[in-house]
Amino acid sequence: MTLRAAVALAVCALALLVLPWIIGNEFYVNMATQVLIYALFALSINMMLGYGGMVSLGHAGYLGIAGYACILAVTAGYDHLTAAIFAVAVSTAAAAFFGLLSLRAPGLGFIMITLALGQIVWGIAYRANDLTGGDNGIRYPARPMPFGFDLRDAPSFYYFTLAVFVVALFCIWRFSRSPFGASLMGARDQPRRMRMLGYNVWLIQWLTFVMAGFWASIAGVLYVYYNLFLSPHAISLQQSAEILLMAILGGASTLTGPIVGAAIITLVKNVISTYVERWNTLLGLIFVVVIMFMPYGLVPGCAQLWRRLRIRGKTPKAASSPAAMRAHGASEDARDRAGDTRPEAGSLARDTASEPAP
């Protein structure tokens, strides 16, 4: 880690730590908590999307399974910790099963199957009145008190969420830098070659699917702790799409992108919905605009812009200096990692699409 990255990280950490003191207002502290929870969702979906090239539209399903399992376990009389572990275990097991099904179809079939699975979870939550309270939803009695800390007020719950988030972020960062993460990216870009090299592409993708489900389940439990309530509306297709959009908007395949995306979408949603009712239209428009004009998302886009400005700022000769070459190479690299499927990469995409099923 370079010195600059370390400083940036320290500044971010400090900012997150003192945030409740700076903003003070409970409403905004709660919003910051929401951002963290959604950022965890977006980070988890980005494990599949950014590093694995798998677009899931059923991610809210894990929020549903983990959330309902947690609530039902606590209502049945178990303590918070047991309930949370049970919820995450059930939901991760569901992810393992959903992964088996979804990975039967490579490419776009994957989107369809994850969407159908997510909607089935939604449909069960909606219809199974006795269990889930149907449309009315069910309540979670009260937030847990880990080691005697009271999490009822906004700042302390913010710190609780932040602690979980930091652990998750560290794990996902390690994941993205690990040999496993590298093999996942290889499986995304060159599945045939990876197979030739002896990697089990299917297993790599399935394990990623399960891990993404695990972190989404953790986020799902946090979501229930935060809202103390869960209804089918929270796990609709719209929720899955919002989570996906956060990752794409910020920039899939980067670590900071999903966090930035989650912050923007959550803030815009909260601000907009106090003034107008038309959040869904705006969501759809953001979707269309981002995908048509900003396919790599904000973070890689801004990074590229920044590099370009710096190169232009120097003398023309500097463009051929080693530093500029490196910068150029890095932006190319970012483009590659962003899963570029524009014409020059199109043949590659087709190549993988026409591959026979394993």
Add this chain to the structure above:
Amino acid sequence: MQWQFWIIQTLNSVAFGGLLFLLSSGFSLIFGLMRIPNLAHGAFFMLGAYFGYTLLRLNLHFWLAAIAGGLGVGLLGILMERFILRRLAGNEQGQVLVTLGVAFIIADICLLVWTGDPMPLAAPQALRPPLRVWGFAFPTYRLVVLAIALVAALALYLLMERTRLGAMIRAGVDDMEMARGVGIPVSRLFTTVFLLGATLAGIGGVLGGPILNAYPGLDNDMLPLALIVVILGGAGSLLGAFVGSFIVGFIYNFGIALVPDLAYFVLFLPMVLVLVFLPQGLFGRVQI
């Protein structure tokens, strides 16, 4: 009266299967040719139902309303294909996500225009009294919907198997590069298929109106069903969409009637079985 229940439920199932066929045949054709699941298809269906509602309020004849509503949705499909999907040619992942964005916009505009209340569509006057045969009463309208779906299936079959256009579409489904190579105007074909698919969904929406009503959320109720039909039947296959529609129609309808809590869960089962044993679907022409 136990017999009556089973007969009525069976009839409801096949009528619902017919509606699903109108919805999913277009979805399947688009998927087969363009390789993208059009996630706005449920929204097209809902928009058709709302168009039908408004046209009926304007005292248009029911069948005219069905055709006009369908064409209105078809026009929207053309616009979407020409101005949005076309710009993302080659980026299939982006195309899918854009269709989802469009679905949200359509759904929200429907909510704005037609409010959140369910809007009932009246079946044609002549078809309202039940048909009585041997002491059993059959809902006439559903029988007619089934008949229309069967006619549409036959017409689509003839279109695909007996006409030049159908031959070109089949060629595109089987091998896009080769079709382009031998001079088939694939780009125009895309627009045609999108028009066809969207129109069918729109007509399905109007015809489904008297059975399902037009309500917010109809899109998200129908889209997964279309997805499951295509996963079951296989993408790009008309026969697959036909068989899949009736299977899903039966399972969903009987699921709601017998185990309402688990109606969606019983849909899950055939999907799992097909994915595990026949990942291409029952009659799949292309890998989903």
